[in-house]
Amino acid sequence: MAAEPPVPATGNAAAREDEPARRRRRDAGETRHLLLDAARRRFARDGYAATTVRDIADDAGVNVALISRYFSSKEGLFEACLRAAGDELRRTTGQTPADQVPEAIARHIADLGTAGLSSQLALLLRSSGDAGADDIRRGVLHRASEQLASARGWRPDEPGSDQILLRAQMAVAAGIGVAVLRSSIRLEPLSSATEQDLVEPLRGLVNALLPPH
Amino acid sequence: MAAEPPVPATGNAAAREDEPARRRRRDAGETRHLLLDAARRRFARDGYAATTVRDIADDAGVNVALISRYFSSKEGLFEACLRAAGDELRRTTGQTPADQVPEAIARHIADLGTAGLSSQLALLLRSSGDAGADDIRRGVLHRASEQLASARGWRPDEPGSDQILLRAQMAVAAGIGVAVLRSSIRLEPLSSATEQDLVEPLRGLVNALLPPH
């Protein structure tokens, strides 16, 4: 449990710049990133309340007090995680051609790595009880739904079009549900299913809700 | 916040047995039930860790110590909630004809009352981190999936049939996802959608995953 002995890790003071693995000893930016990363995994897997700041700091190999320093509070760190998840979601789904959306979703859900997109999806179900965080989460989910709905002919304020947005939200909900049952609940055989196993059913699911127009 | 003044509520000591509303003043069975009910709502809405035993006791209008007395611990109460959710789920879906499963699911998801089945579904996503509770939850989800899969031709150990079970689990996951986005996250317009709005898309979703055989 205790971190491995504090091996100085320096000695490469004049090391080559392109060295990828070695961690700079004092680097606020990287420390921030380490915390954000550890927090995303923990929050996604265990939920907000069940995760302690000491857990996160230990995972990141960083002092607890730095959470308050860099993110103001545990709540602030959580909000930063939600924002990061939203950014990554938008970045990866944003430029997907409309007809390849199911495949893209399937790939996101299929990847079970603790830092992967599936984990990001699970994070979106986690709540801190704080209003600010709830707003961020709803914003992320709303944008994701609209992005998906747009690909299937939804236009804001167009009559009859609101059905499409509703169905897009159901598709997002379904995807998140699958992601959570896979990554957090670990329901078998769903949890061990491969991307190959998932992509075909998911395509059917999305197309049933949102027929290509 | 404080409970209304401790109106004795007795005086009907010799009251008619069929009196439905009046609460017997000392009744371990009813107290147990009150606790179970309050706990289900809280756990489903806020999650395990975010819910305190004092919250639950206050909601139930009951002393905190009685949780330990009747359920051993907070964890024990949570497990009792999961079991109750499993029972209620089995009871209501068990006798549904195979071809009416989507409608049944839709009705369950549509009801947003805090004690309703939608809430039970949300509860199944909540984790306490305890292994015992996780096993119960997985058991409930497993039975639900097999029930759904059976209605669409799944037979244990039949080759090619495992695909059906996988798809049934995806359908369950989708349903839970929708329930959570509606009841906990309160994503609009999904959250305000009526049963009428949901039943048609859900039918399509389930039939896409599990074609009637």
Added chain:
DNA sequence: ACCGTAAGTCAACATATGTTTACTTACGGA
């Protein structure tokens, strides 16, 4: 080589929370 400053550490704190223990009260059979 020096030193100001940013980065990181340590320990303490206030509080929230699950649980237990000793006590009080009402129910209902004898």
Added chain:
DNA sequence: TCCGTAAGTAAACATATGTTGACTTACGGT
């Protein structure tokens, strides 16, 4: 009516947890 017992209450305890403030250490420009 009386009283044993089950039901309920209140307060305290031990601990876990978020946050803070004072202290130490390394980095990098001069």
